[in-house]
Amino acid sequence: MTAVASPDHLRLTPAQKKARRQHLKTTKNRPTDIKEGWTPFRAAEKRFKAKWPPPDMSSVLDLHLEDTDCASGSGGEASQTGRRGAVDWRQIDVPVNEKGNKAYVFPRISGMRDHFVSRMYILIAYIICKYMICRLSGLVYLPGFVSSDEQRRLIHWSLKDHAKLPNETNLDAHYLFPPGGLWDVYLKFLNDGTDEETIQPKASTSSSPAASSTPYNASADPTSGPRTLISNSPASPSLLPTLLTLSTPPPAPSPNAKPCSPAALVPKLRWANIGWHYHWGNKQYDFTRGRGGGVAEVYRAVCKRAVQSVNWEDVYRGIAITADEGDGGAIEEWRTWREDYEPDAGIVNFYQTSDTLMAHVDRSELCAASPLVSISLGCTAVFLIGGPTRDTEPVPIFLRSGDVLIMSGPCRRAYHGVPRILEDTCPAHLLGSFNSQTAPSSDQGDDWKPYAEYMRSARINVNVRQVFPRGFDPGLPI
Numbered sequence: 001m002t003a004v005a006s007p008d009h010l011r012l013t014p015a016q017k018k019a020r021r022q023h024l025k026t027t028k029n030r031p032t033d034i035k036e037g038w039t040p041f042r043a044a045e046k047r048f049k050a051k052w053p054p055p056d057m058s059s060v061l062d063l064h065l066e067d068t069d070c071a072s073g074s075g076g077e078a079s080q081t082g083r084r085g086a087v088d089w090r091q092i093d094v095p096v097n098e099k100g101n102k103a104y105v106f107p108r109i110s111g112m113r114d115h116f117v118s119r120m121y122i123l124i125a126y127i128i129c130k131y132m133i134c135r136l137s138g139l140v141y142l143p144g145f146v147s148s149d150e151q152r153r154l155i156h157w158s159l160k161d162h163a164k165l166p167n168e169t170n171l172d173a174h175y176l177f178p179p180g181g182l183w184d185v186y187l188k189f190l191n192d193g194t195d196e197e198t199i200q201p202k203a204s205t206s207s208s209p210a211a212s213s214t215p216y217n218a219s220a221d222p223t224s225g226p227r228t229l230i231s232n233s234p235a236s237p238s239l240l241p242t243l244l245t246l247s248t249p250p251p252a253p254s255p256n257a258k259p260c261s262p263a264a265l266v267p268k269l270r271w272a273n274i275g276w277h278y279h280w281g282n283k284q285y286d287f288t289r290g291r292g293g294g295v296a297e298v299y300r301a302v303c304k305r306a307v308q309s310v311n312w313e314d315v316y317r318g319i320a321i322t323a324d325e326g327d328g329g330a331i332e333e334w335r336t337w338r339e340d341y342e343p344d345a346g347i348v349n350f351y352q353t354s355d356t357l358m359a360h361v362d363r364s365e366l367c368a369a370s371p372l373v374s375i376s377l378g379c380t381a382v383f384l385i386g387g388p389t390r391d392t393e394p395v396p397i398f399l400r401s402g403d404v405l406i407m408s409g410p411c412r413r414a415y416h417g418v419p420r421i422l423e424d425t426c427p428a429h430l431l432g433s434f435n436s437q438t439a440p441s442s443d444q445g446d447d448w449k450p451y452a453e454y455m456r457s458a459r460i461n462v463n464v465r466q467v468f469p470r471g472f473d474p475g476l477p478i
Helices: 014-027 040-049 148-162 181-192 237-243 262-268 297-308 333-340 409-413 449-455
Strands: 090-092 102-106 122-126 132-136 139-142 271-275 345-352 357-360 372-378 381-385 395-399 404-407 416-421 458-465
Touching (some): 148 181, 181 262, 181 449, 297 333, 345 416
Antiparallel strands (some): 139 404, 381 416
8 A cells, every 4th residue: 555645744845855854864773762861951952953853942032022922833844933931930120210111030940050150040121222131140131232234234344344364264274365355255256247266275275384284183173064072171360371381273274175166165154253363273262363353343332332231230139159150350340341341352153054053161261250242143043051061951042133142250151052043034124225324344335135145044143252351461462
C-alpha cells in the first residue's frame, strides 16, 4: 500500500521540507540519551537553533507586544513573536517623574546561586517616550530606543565607514582590500556598472609577511566555521602587566582562501573591531596596538545617551555587589555612570540569518562592572542570558531592530548568546527608500538600496564597552 502524505506535510514550503529532511537525516542515528549531557543553557541553544521542528517561542520575552498573547507560527514556521507574559510579573510604582510611568517587576529566577546576586529580578518600566527598561541583575533593556533614522545612520556607518582599516575585520587577515574597504569596492561595482573587482587572498601574494611567520590555525580563525571556545581568566587592573606580556601574533592568512568577488565576500563579513584591538587567539586585548580608530561618535553618542537615560539607583536598589563582582571597579561605581561612563572599545558583529553566537562570558575588560551597551539593527534575534555557569536556565528575549541592551554589574559575568536570527524580520523602515539627509557621512548621495538588500537577511549588533575602570591610568599609547 502506498503511503499517503499528511495534510500538514503537503502544506510545507520547499524550505520547510528541506529543513524537515535535514532534521530526519541528522537525527536518524543520534543516541536517544544525547540530551542527558546537555547543560540547561546548551539545551536552550539547541531548541531555538533548530529549523525543524520549529521552536516554540511562547517562552521568549517580547516587550514589543501590547498584550500577553503569543502569536503562534503556522504552516511549520517558527513564530516571530513571543509573549509579554513569558515571565511572571507584577506592576509597581516607579517615581521617575510626574507623568504616570508604569513599571513591572519579575520574581526571582530559580537556579541563580545566592553568592552571585543577592536579589534577582527583571524590571521593566514603561516610559512616556515608549521605551521600556528591563533589569536582570544589572541587565537593562530599552526596546525601540534607537529611532528609524538613527538606525539607518548606524547601518550606513557600520558598513561603509567603519568596516575598514584601521578598524580590523575578520577578513583583513585573509584578503587584500583597498583603503576604502570591502563595502566601498562593492558599492563602486553596483553604482558604476563596471566589471567587478576581484579581491586577492593574502596567502597567494608575496606582500603578506604573516604568510610565512605564523602557522595557520583554523580553530582560531573566526571565518572558518564554529569557533573553538576559549575560557580565558577574568582580567583586572592587577593583571595588566601580565596581559601586556601575552603573545599576540597576527593570525596567518588562510591557505584555502581563493580570489573572490566583493559580492561574494560581503556575506562573509563577521566583525569589525572598535577601539582597543581584541585578539581572538587568546581572548584578550592587545594593548600594544593602541586604540585604532577609537569609538566613532555615531556609536559613542547612542551608548552614552542610553547609559544616561537609566535611573541606576533604581536598578541597583536592594542589590548587594560582592567584592568579586565589583573586581575592576568600585563597588558602587554605578552612582557616577551617568556622568563619567566613557566607552573605549567594542565590536560590530555582522550576522547572516544562519549565524549564531555560542554561550560565553566577556572576561577581557579590566573594568568588570561598567555598562556594556549592545545595539540591535536589522533582523530579530533570540538572545539568551543565564547565570555564572551554563547550568543556569537562561531567559530568552527577543531583540528587534532599534533595541538597546545594557549589561552591567553582576550580569557582566553571566553566560549569554544568540542561538537564532529570525528570517524575514527586518523592519520595513530599513527596506524602503532612503532619505539622503539622514546619511552620516559627507557622501550623502549613497543609494540606500544596497543597504536594504543586505539588511533583508542580516543583523548588525554594535557592542561597546569601557575597558579600564574610572580614573585608572594604564600608561599605554592611545
